[in-house]
Amino acid sequence: MEKNMFGFSLTERTIEIRPPMTTSFNDVSMVHGRxxxxxxxxxxxxxxxxxxxxxxxxxxxxxxxxxxxxxxxxxxxxxxxxxxxxxxxxxxxxxxxxxxxxxxxxxxxxxxxxxxxxxxxxxxxxxxxxxxxxxxxxxxxxxxxxxxxxxxxxxxxxxxxxxxxxxxxxxxxxxxxxxxxxxxxxxLGTLSKNESWSLFRQIAFSGDADEKLEDIGRKIVAKCKGLPLSIKTLGSLLRFKTNSGEWQSVLHSEMWEIEEVERRIFPPLLVSYYDLPSTLKKCFSYCAIFPKNHEIEKDELIKLWMAQSYLKDERNKDMELIGEEYFENLAMRSFFQDFKKNKYDGSIESCKMHDMVHDFAQFLTKKECFIVEVDNYNESQLKSSLKNAQQSMIIVRAERDSFPTCICNENKLRSLLVKSQDPRSQLTQAKLFDNSSLRALQFISLRNIQEIPREIKKMIHLRYLDLSYNENLKELPKELCDLYNLQTLNIADCYKLTKLPQEMGKLINLRHLIINPFIIEYMPKGNEELTCLRTLENFVLSSSSHGGKACSIGSLKNLTNLRCLGFSGLGNVGDVDEVKRANLRNKTNLLSLILDFGNGSSERDEIIVEALEPPPNLVKLCLENYGGKTIWPNWIVSLTQLKELRLFRCYNCEYLSPLGKLSSLESLFIGMVYSVKKVEKEFLGIESDATARSSIVFPKLKNLEFNYMYEWKEWDDITLKGDELVTTIMPSLHYLNISYAPYLKKLPNYILQSPKLKQLEIEHCPILRPRYEKGIGEDWHKISHIPDVTFFS
Structure with missing residues (x-):
């Protein structure tokens, strides 16, 4: 009523975020004046x-x-x-x-x-x-x-x-x-005027600085008073702005006059924060729930944002992809740092927040986010601190017998994350499940949890439930399946949990089901109703019918939104036509596929692999415990977007397929392929030396690993006249690892001469090590140009 009386109107301000000119998340320290x-x-x-x-x-x-x-x-x-x-x-x-x-x-x-x-x-x-x-x-x-x-x-x-x-x-x-x-x-003192400008200029301008913007920028830098974090934060903000009005707005912001916080740090952070759209402000301030120096898992953070309804599905764009964009946006503005990346595809897996940025997030939330160490608290003080809390993380560092009752009674809580850092922790939490306000609940590594109370059905708003690493958890109640808003269920590493509730099909909004392979005995019927699933890490295929309770692989037919799919026990499939009914080829959103056969002893595995036929846009493929003699289904050449391939425990395979024909491949891991004795030139996908001259083999391959190849003795080299070979075979190779290949005699020249090879690791290879060891090996001169060479015995 007051809004209408004063004539206020609500509008959502949006901003256009351009990607940086250089590679995102390079995370190279920009050090000036030191x-x-x-x-x-x-x-x-x-x-x-x-x-x-x-x-x-x-x-x-x-x-x-x-x-x-x-x-x-x-x-x-x-x-x-x-x-x-x-x-x-x-x-x-x-x-x-x-x-x-x-x-x-x-x-x-x-x-x-x-x-x-x-x-x-x-x-x-x-x-x-x-x-x-x-x-x-x-x-x-x-x-x-x-x-x-x-x-x-x-x-x-x-x-x-x-x-x-x-x-x-x-x-x-x-x-x-x-x-x-x-x-x-x-x-350590502040940066000088010139050093400050040098740092700011490097971040804020992708090329030559505009004269008008430079004049304003120098005035902004002067207000940062030589503090690198302030300069970096504002530089990250302004590199996306191209007109002088936007720069003037930052220069004349009233945030520079703020007194109730640390004046030298928070004003630049506030300027950058208030430039964010409202949804991104919520996502950033939510990070105050984590302790200082906490390693924040990117995927977990995005799922927690989803649970708080900060992310919304848009036309042709999932919440998860929007969350990725939000994360990148905050990272490019220097709200995150210390990125850990996947060694195979370079994607960010986790990050941290600078302690001053964390202080700033806590300042913004005004104690709405609360972190408590359960082993060292006073119940009355805790109750007072939790009065306004909406998000809370509880860290258990030492053994305790009870859960703080005041937390169980807090009906304002929207997130409760409980993590144990002590394997003896014995927390009890029965009363907690009366809390109907929670959107996100996490219990990790708590020894005494053997079952989840039936009262969980009262948590009707719950969207995120993480019960991972609870080694004594034996059962999930059927009442859990009444949580129709649930989006994420993580029960990874719950090794005594062998069955899922038969009513799982009721979780119609479930998007991510995370379980370990070969722990759950079977997938209950009703799986075909989970059409919102994006992640199904291990679809278990049982060797028995379990009294008709188990669903078949064909039940995946209608799960068209899957992006990450894994199979356990594919060797148990009896009907190949049922495999075809899964209709993987038409699941155009599918990017990652794990095929684990379980026993790895049947040549029939080749027929099953052929029948699966994933979509051509697949990015990652893993083949494990495979019993076939060849690893080259007809559909593999259609995977024009495949970047990562992992072949593990393919016991009967005697020859490596022509993997060099996979032109988009960036990472290749081959392990425990015991029957291979020789890697021949066919591995490169070339038929003759003449062909090698006219094509680029493995053009994008960056990472190559061979592990546990106990029978491997020879790796064929290829001899060409001239120097063409150096630029045509694996020209992008950056990292090579050879581990546990006790009989391998030498490495081919085309590998060692790869122009971008920066890191070579040789582990438990008793013939290779003396051959290539620094200073004393007969072929040391062939690898001496590689910057990082490591031997492990």
């Missing part, structure tokens, strides 16, 4: 003295957003640092300080599995064994604690290292640097 301090830091890390203490600790101190972590990363990855130390270890300390978590992180960086270790003393003993008399370089990033007692046991453990070992600490607090016992300190 050359002198970098050399000073290297000098303190690499120069040794007999008078130095047993543990030499160097600290970098400066305010948030000044570039401490960037500088530490810069020196951490320099080649002369890599060669100077026996071990390099990176640990983000952050808040709250947790000795066990930090110690486990150190141990895992050394290559050990700390997940099953309990007790600080046990973990520290393992660290001492690894570092005994070794020269190590340990970075402790983002230290806050000023209590010296927190460090005593860890410091004593690290004394086992040899003289010349170094610890590098980054912190905002000078007192924290003194507490940890820093022997030298570098106070």
């Amino acid at each position: 050359e002198a301090v970098k050399e000073e830091l290297l000098n303190r890390l690499l120069n040794e003295s007999s008078q130095e203490p047993a543990i030499s600790i160097v600290s970098i101190v400066g305010m948030g957003g000044i570039g401490k972590t960037t500088l530490a990363r810069l020196v951490f990855n320099i080649d002369k640092v890599k060669t100077h130390f026996d071990n390099k270890i990176w640990v983000c300390v952050s808040e709250p300080f947790d000795e066990i978590r930090i110690s486990k992180a150190i141990l895992e960086s050394l290559g050990d599995d700390a997940s099953k270790l309990a007790g600080l003393e046990t973990i520290l003993q393992h660290i001492s064994q690894y570092l005994d008399r070794k020269k190590f370089f340990l970075v402790l990033d983002d230290v806050w604690t000023e209590d010296s007692k927190n460090w005593e046991q860890i410091k004593d453990c690290l004394k086992c290292g040899s003289q010349g070992s170094r610890n590098l600490v980054t912190t905002r607090k000078e007192n924290a640097s003194k507490t940890i016992g820093a022997t030298s300190m570098i106070m």
Whole structure:
């Protein structure tokens, strides 16, 4: 009524986001004005003295957003640092300080599995064994604690290292640097005027700077007061704007006058934030639910956005694809960083938020997002803090017997994410399932969950349910199938859960069903009703009828929206015509297909593979436990978009198919193909040397791996006159890994001469290693030009 009285109208502001001119998410640090301090830091890390203490600790101190972590990363990855130390270890300390978590992180960086270790003393003993008399370089990033007692046991453990070992600490607090016992300190200042402009210009302009925009840009940079994070944030915002009016709007924004937050950081973030459409604002602020330094899984985040109704299906575009666009948008504006990418296709799998960006997100949500550590809380204080909370993450770091009752009684909560970091956790949560307001519920790694209460049916708005890694979960109630709004059900790694409810067909809005292969005994009937499914990671094909309860592969006929599909137990299929009724070829949205036959012993597998026939736009194909003698169905040449191919446990295959004919292939993994003794030129898809001259073989292949090829002895080379071979076979190859090939004698020249080969790994190959080992191998000269060569014994 008041809106109408004042004549207000609601409009949705939209902006056009252009993709950057260079490759997205390059994630290469843009470091300006730090050359002198970098050399000073290297000098303190690499120069040794007999008078130095047993543990030499160097600290970098400066305010948030000044570039401490960037500088530490810069020196951490320099080649002369890599060669100077026996071990390099990176640990983000952050808040709250947790000795066990930090110690486990150190141990895992050394290559050990700390997940099953309990007790600080046990973990520290393992660290001492690894570092005994070794020269190590340990970075402790983002230290806050000023209590010296927190460090005593860890410091004593690290004394086992040899003289010349170094610890590098980054912190905002000078007192924290003194507490940890820093022997030298570098106070990191702001960038100069020229350095600030250089950084801003590199980000904001894709080419030459427009004179009008440059004048405004210099004034904006001056307001950033030399802080790299502020400069990077605004540069990322303005590179998508092309007229001076938009730049003037940023320059004259009132956000620069804000006083109730950190004036040097939040104003630029606010300017960039208020430039976002309303939907993106919600998506960004939701990220406040994660703790600082949390590794955010991209796909999980998009599904959580979906659960909150932040994403809507558009014409010809799924919510998931819209979520991908939103994620890219936020990443291009520097709200995300530290991207981890898939080694095969380069896609982003996870990211983190800078701690100042996280503080900003918390500021925006005004305590609506709440993070609590269950092992260290006061019930009354927690109840007060949760008063306005809509999203909450609970982290269990130590064993407890009960769930905070005040959380169970909060009817405003829309998201509740519970993650255990202690394998002994024994939380109970029965009352929680009375909460009908939740849109997203996650219980991960909680030992005491054996079944889900029938009361879950009350959660009528639930869209996201993640029960993964609950190793004692045995059963899902049929009442779960009343949650008709459910979009995501994740029950991965629930190894005692062998059956799904028979009423699964009622989940008509389910889009993602994530389960492990060969754990669920069969897929219940009604599967054909799940027409919204985008992800069906393991469609289980049973060897028995289970009393008519199981559905057949033909029930997939109407699931036309599938994008990711996996089969388990394809060897159990009895009727090939039933395979054809699945009609995979017409599932034009299908991008990823996993074919796991289970027993891998039948030549009949070839007939089944031929009958499956996926659509030609398939991007990823995996073939596992396959019993056929050949891996070349007639339809494979039609896969003109195929980028990744994985062949694993194809036991009866004696020859590799002409995979070089797959012109779009970027990653090829071949493992446990035991019967192959020789890789011949037919593998390249060429018939003669003459053909090789006139074509490019594997033109886009970047990653090539051969693992566990126990009978492999020879890899045919091809001899051509002249140098044409170097540019026609695998011209894009970047990474080659050969593992557990004990009888392989040598590598072909056409591989070693691939012009872009940057990384070669040879693991457990007793004949290859002495042949190519640096300085002593007879063929070392053939690989000496490759920048990164690693041997593992």
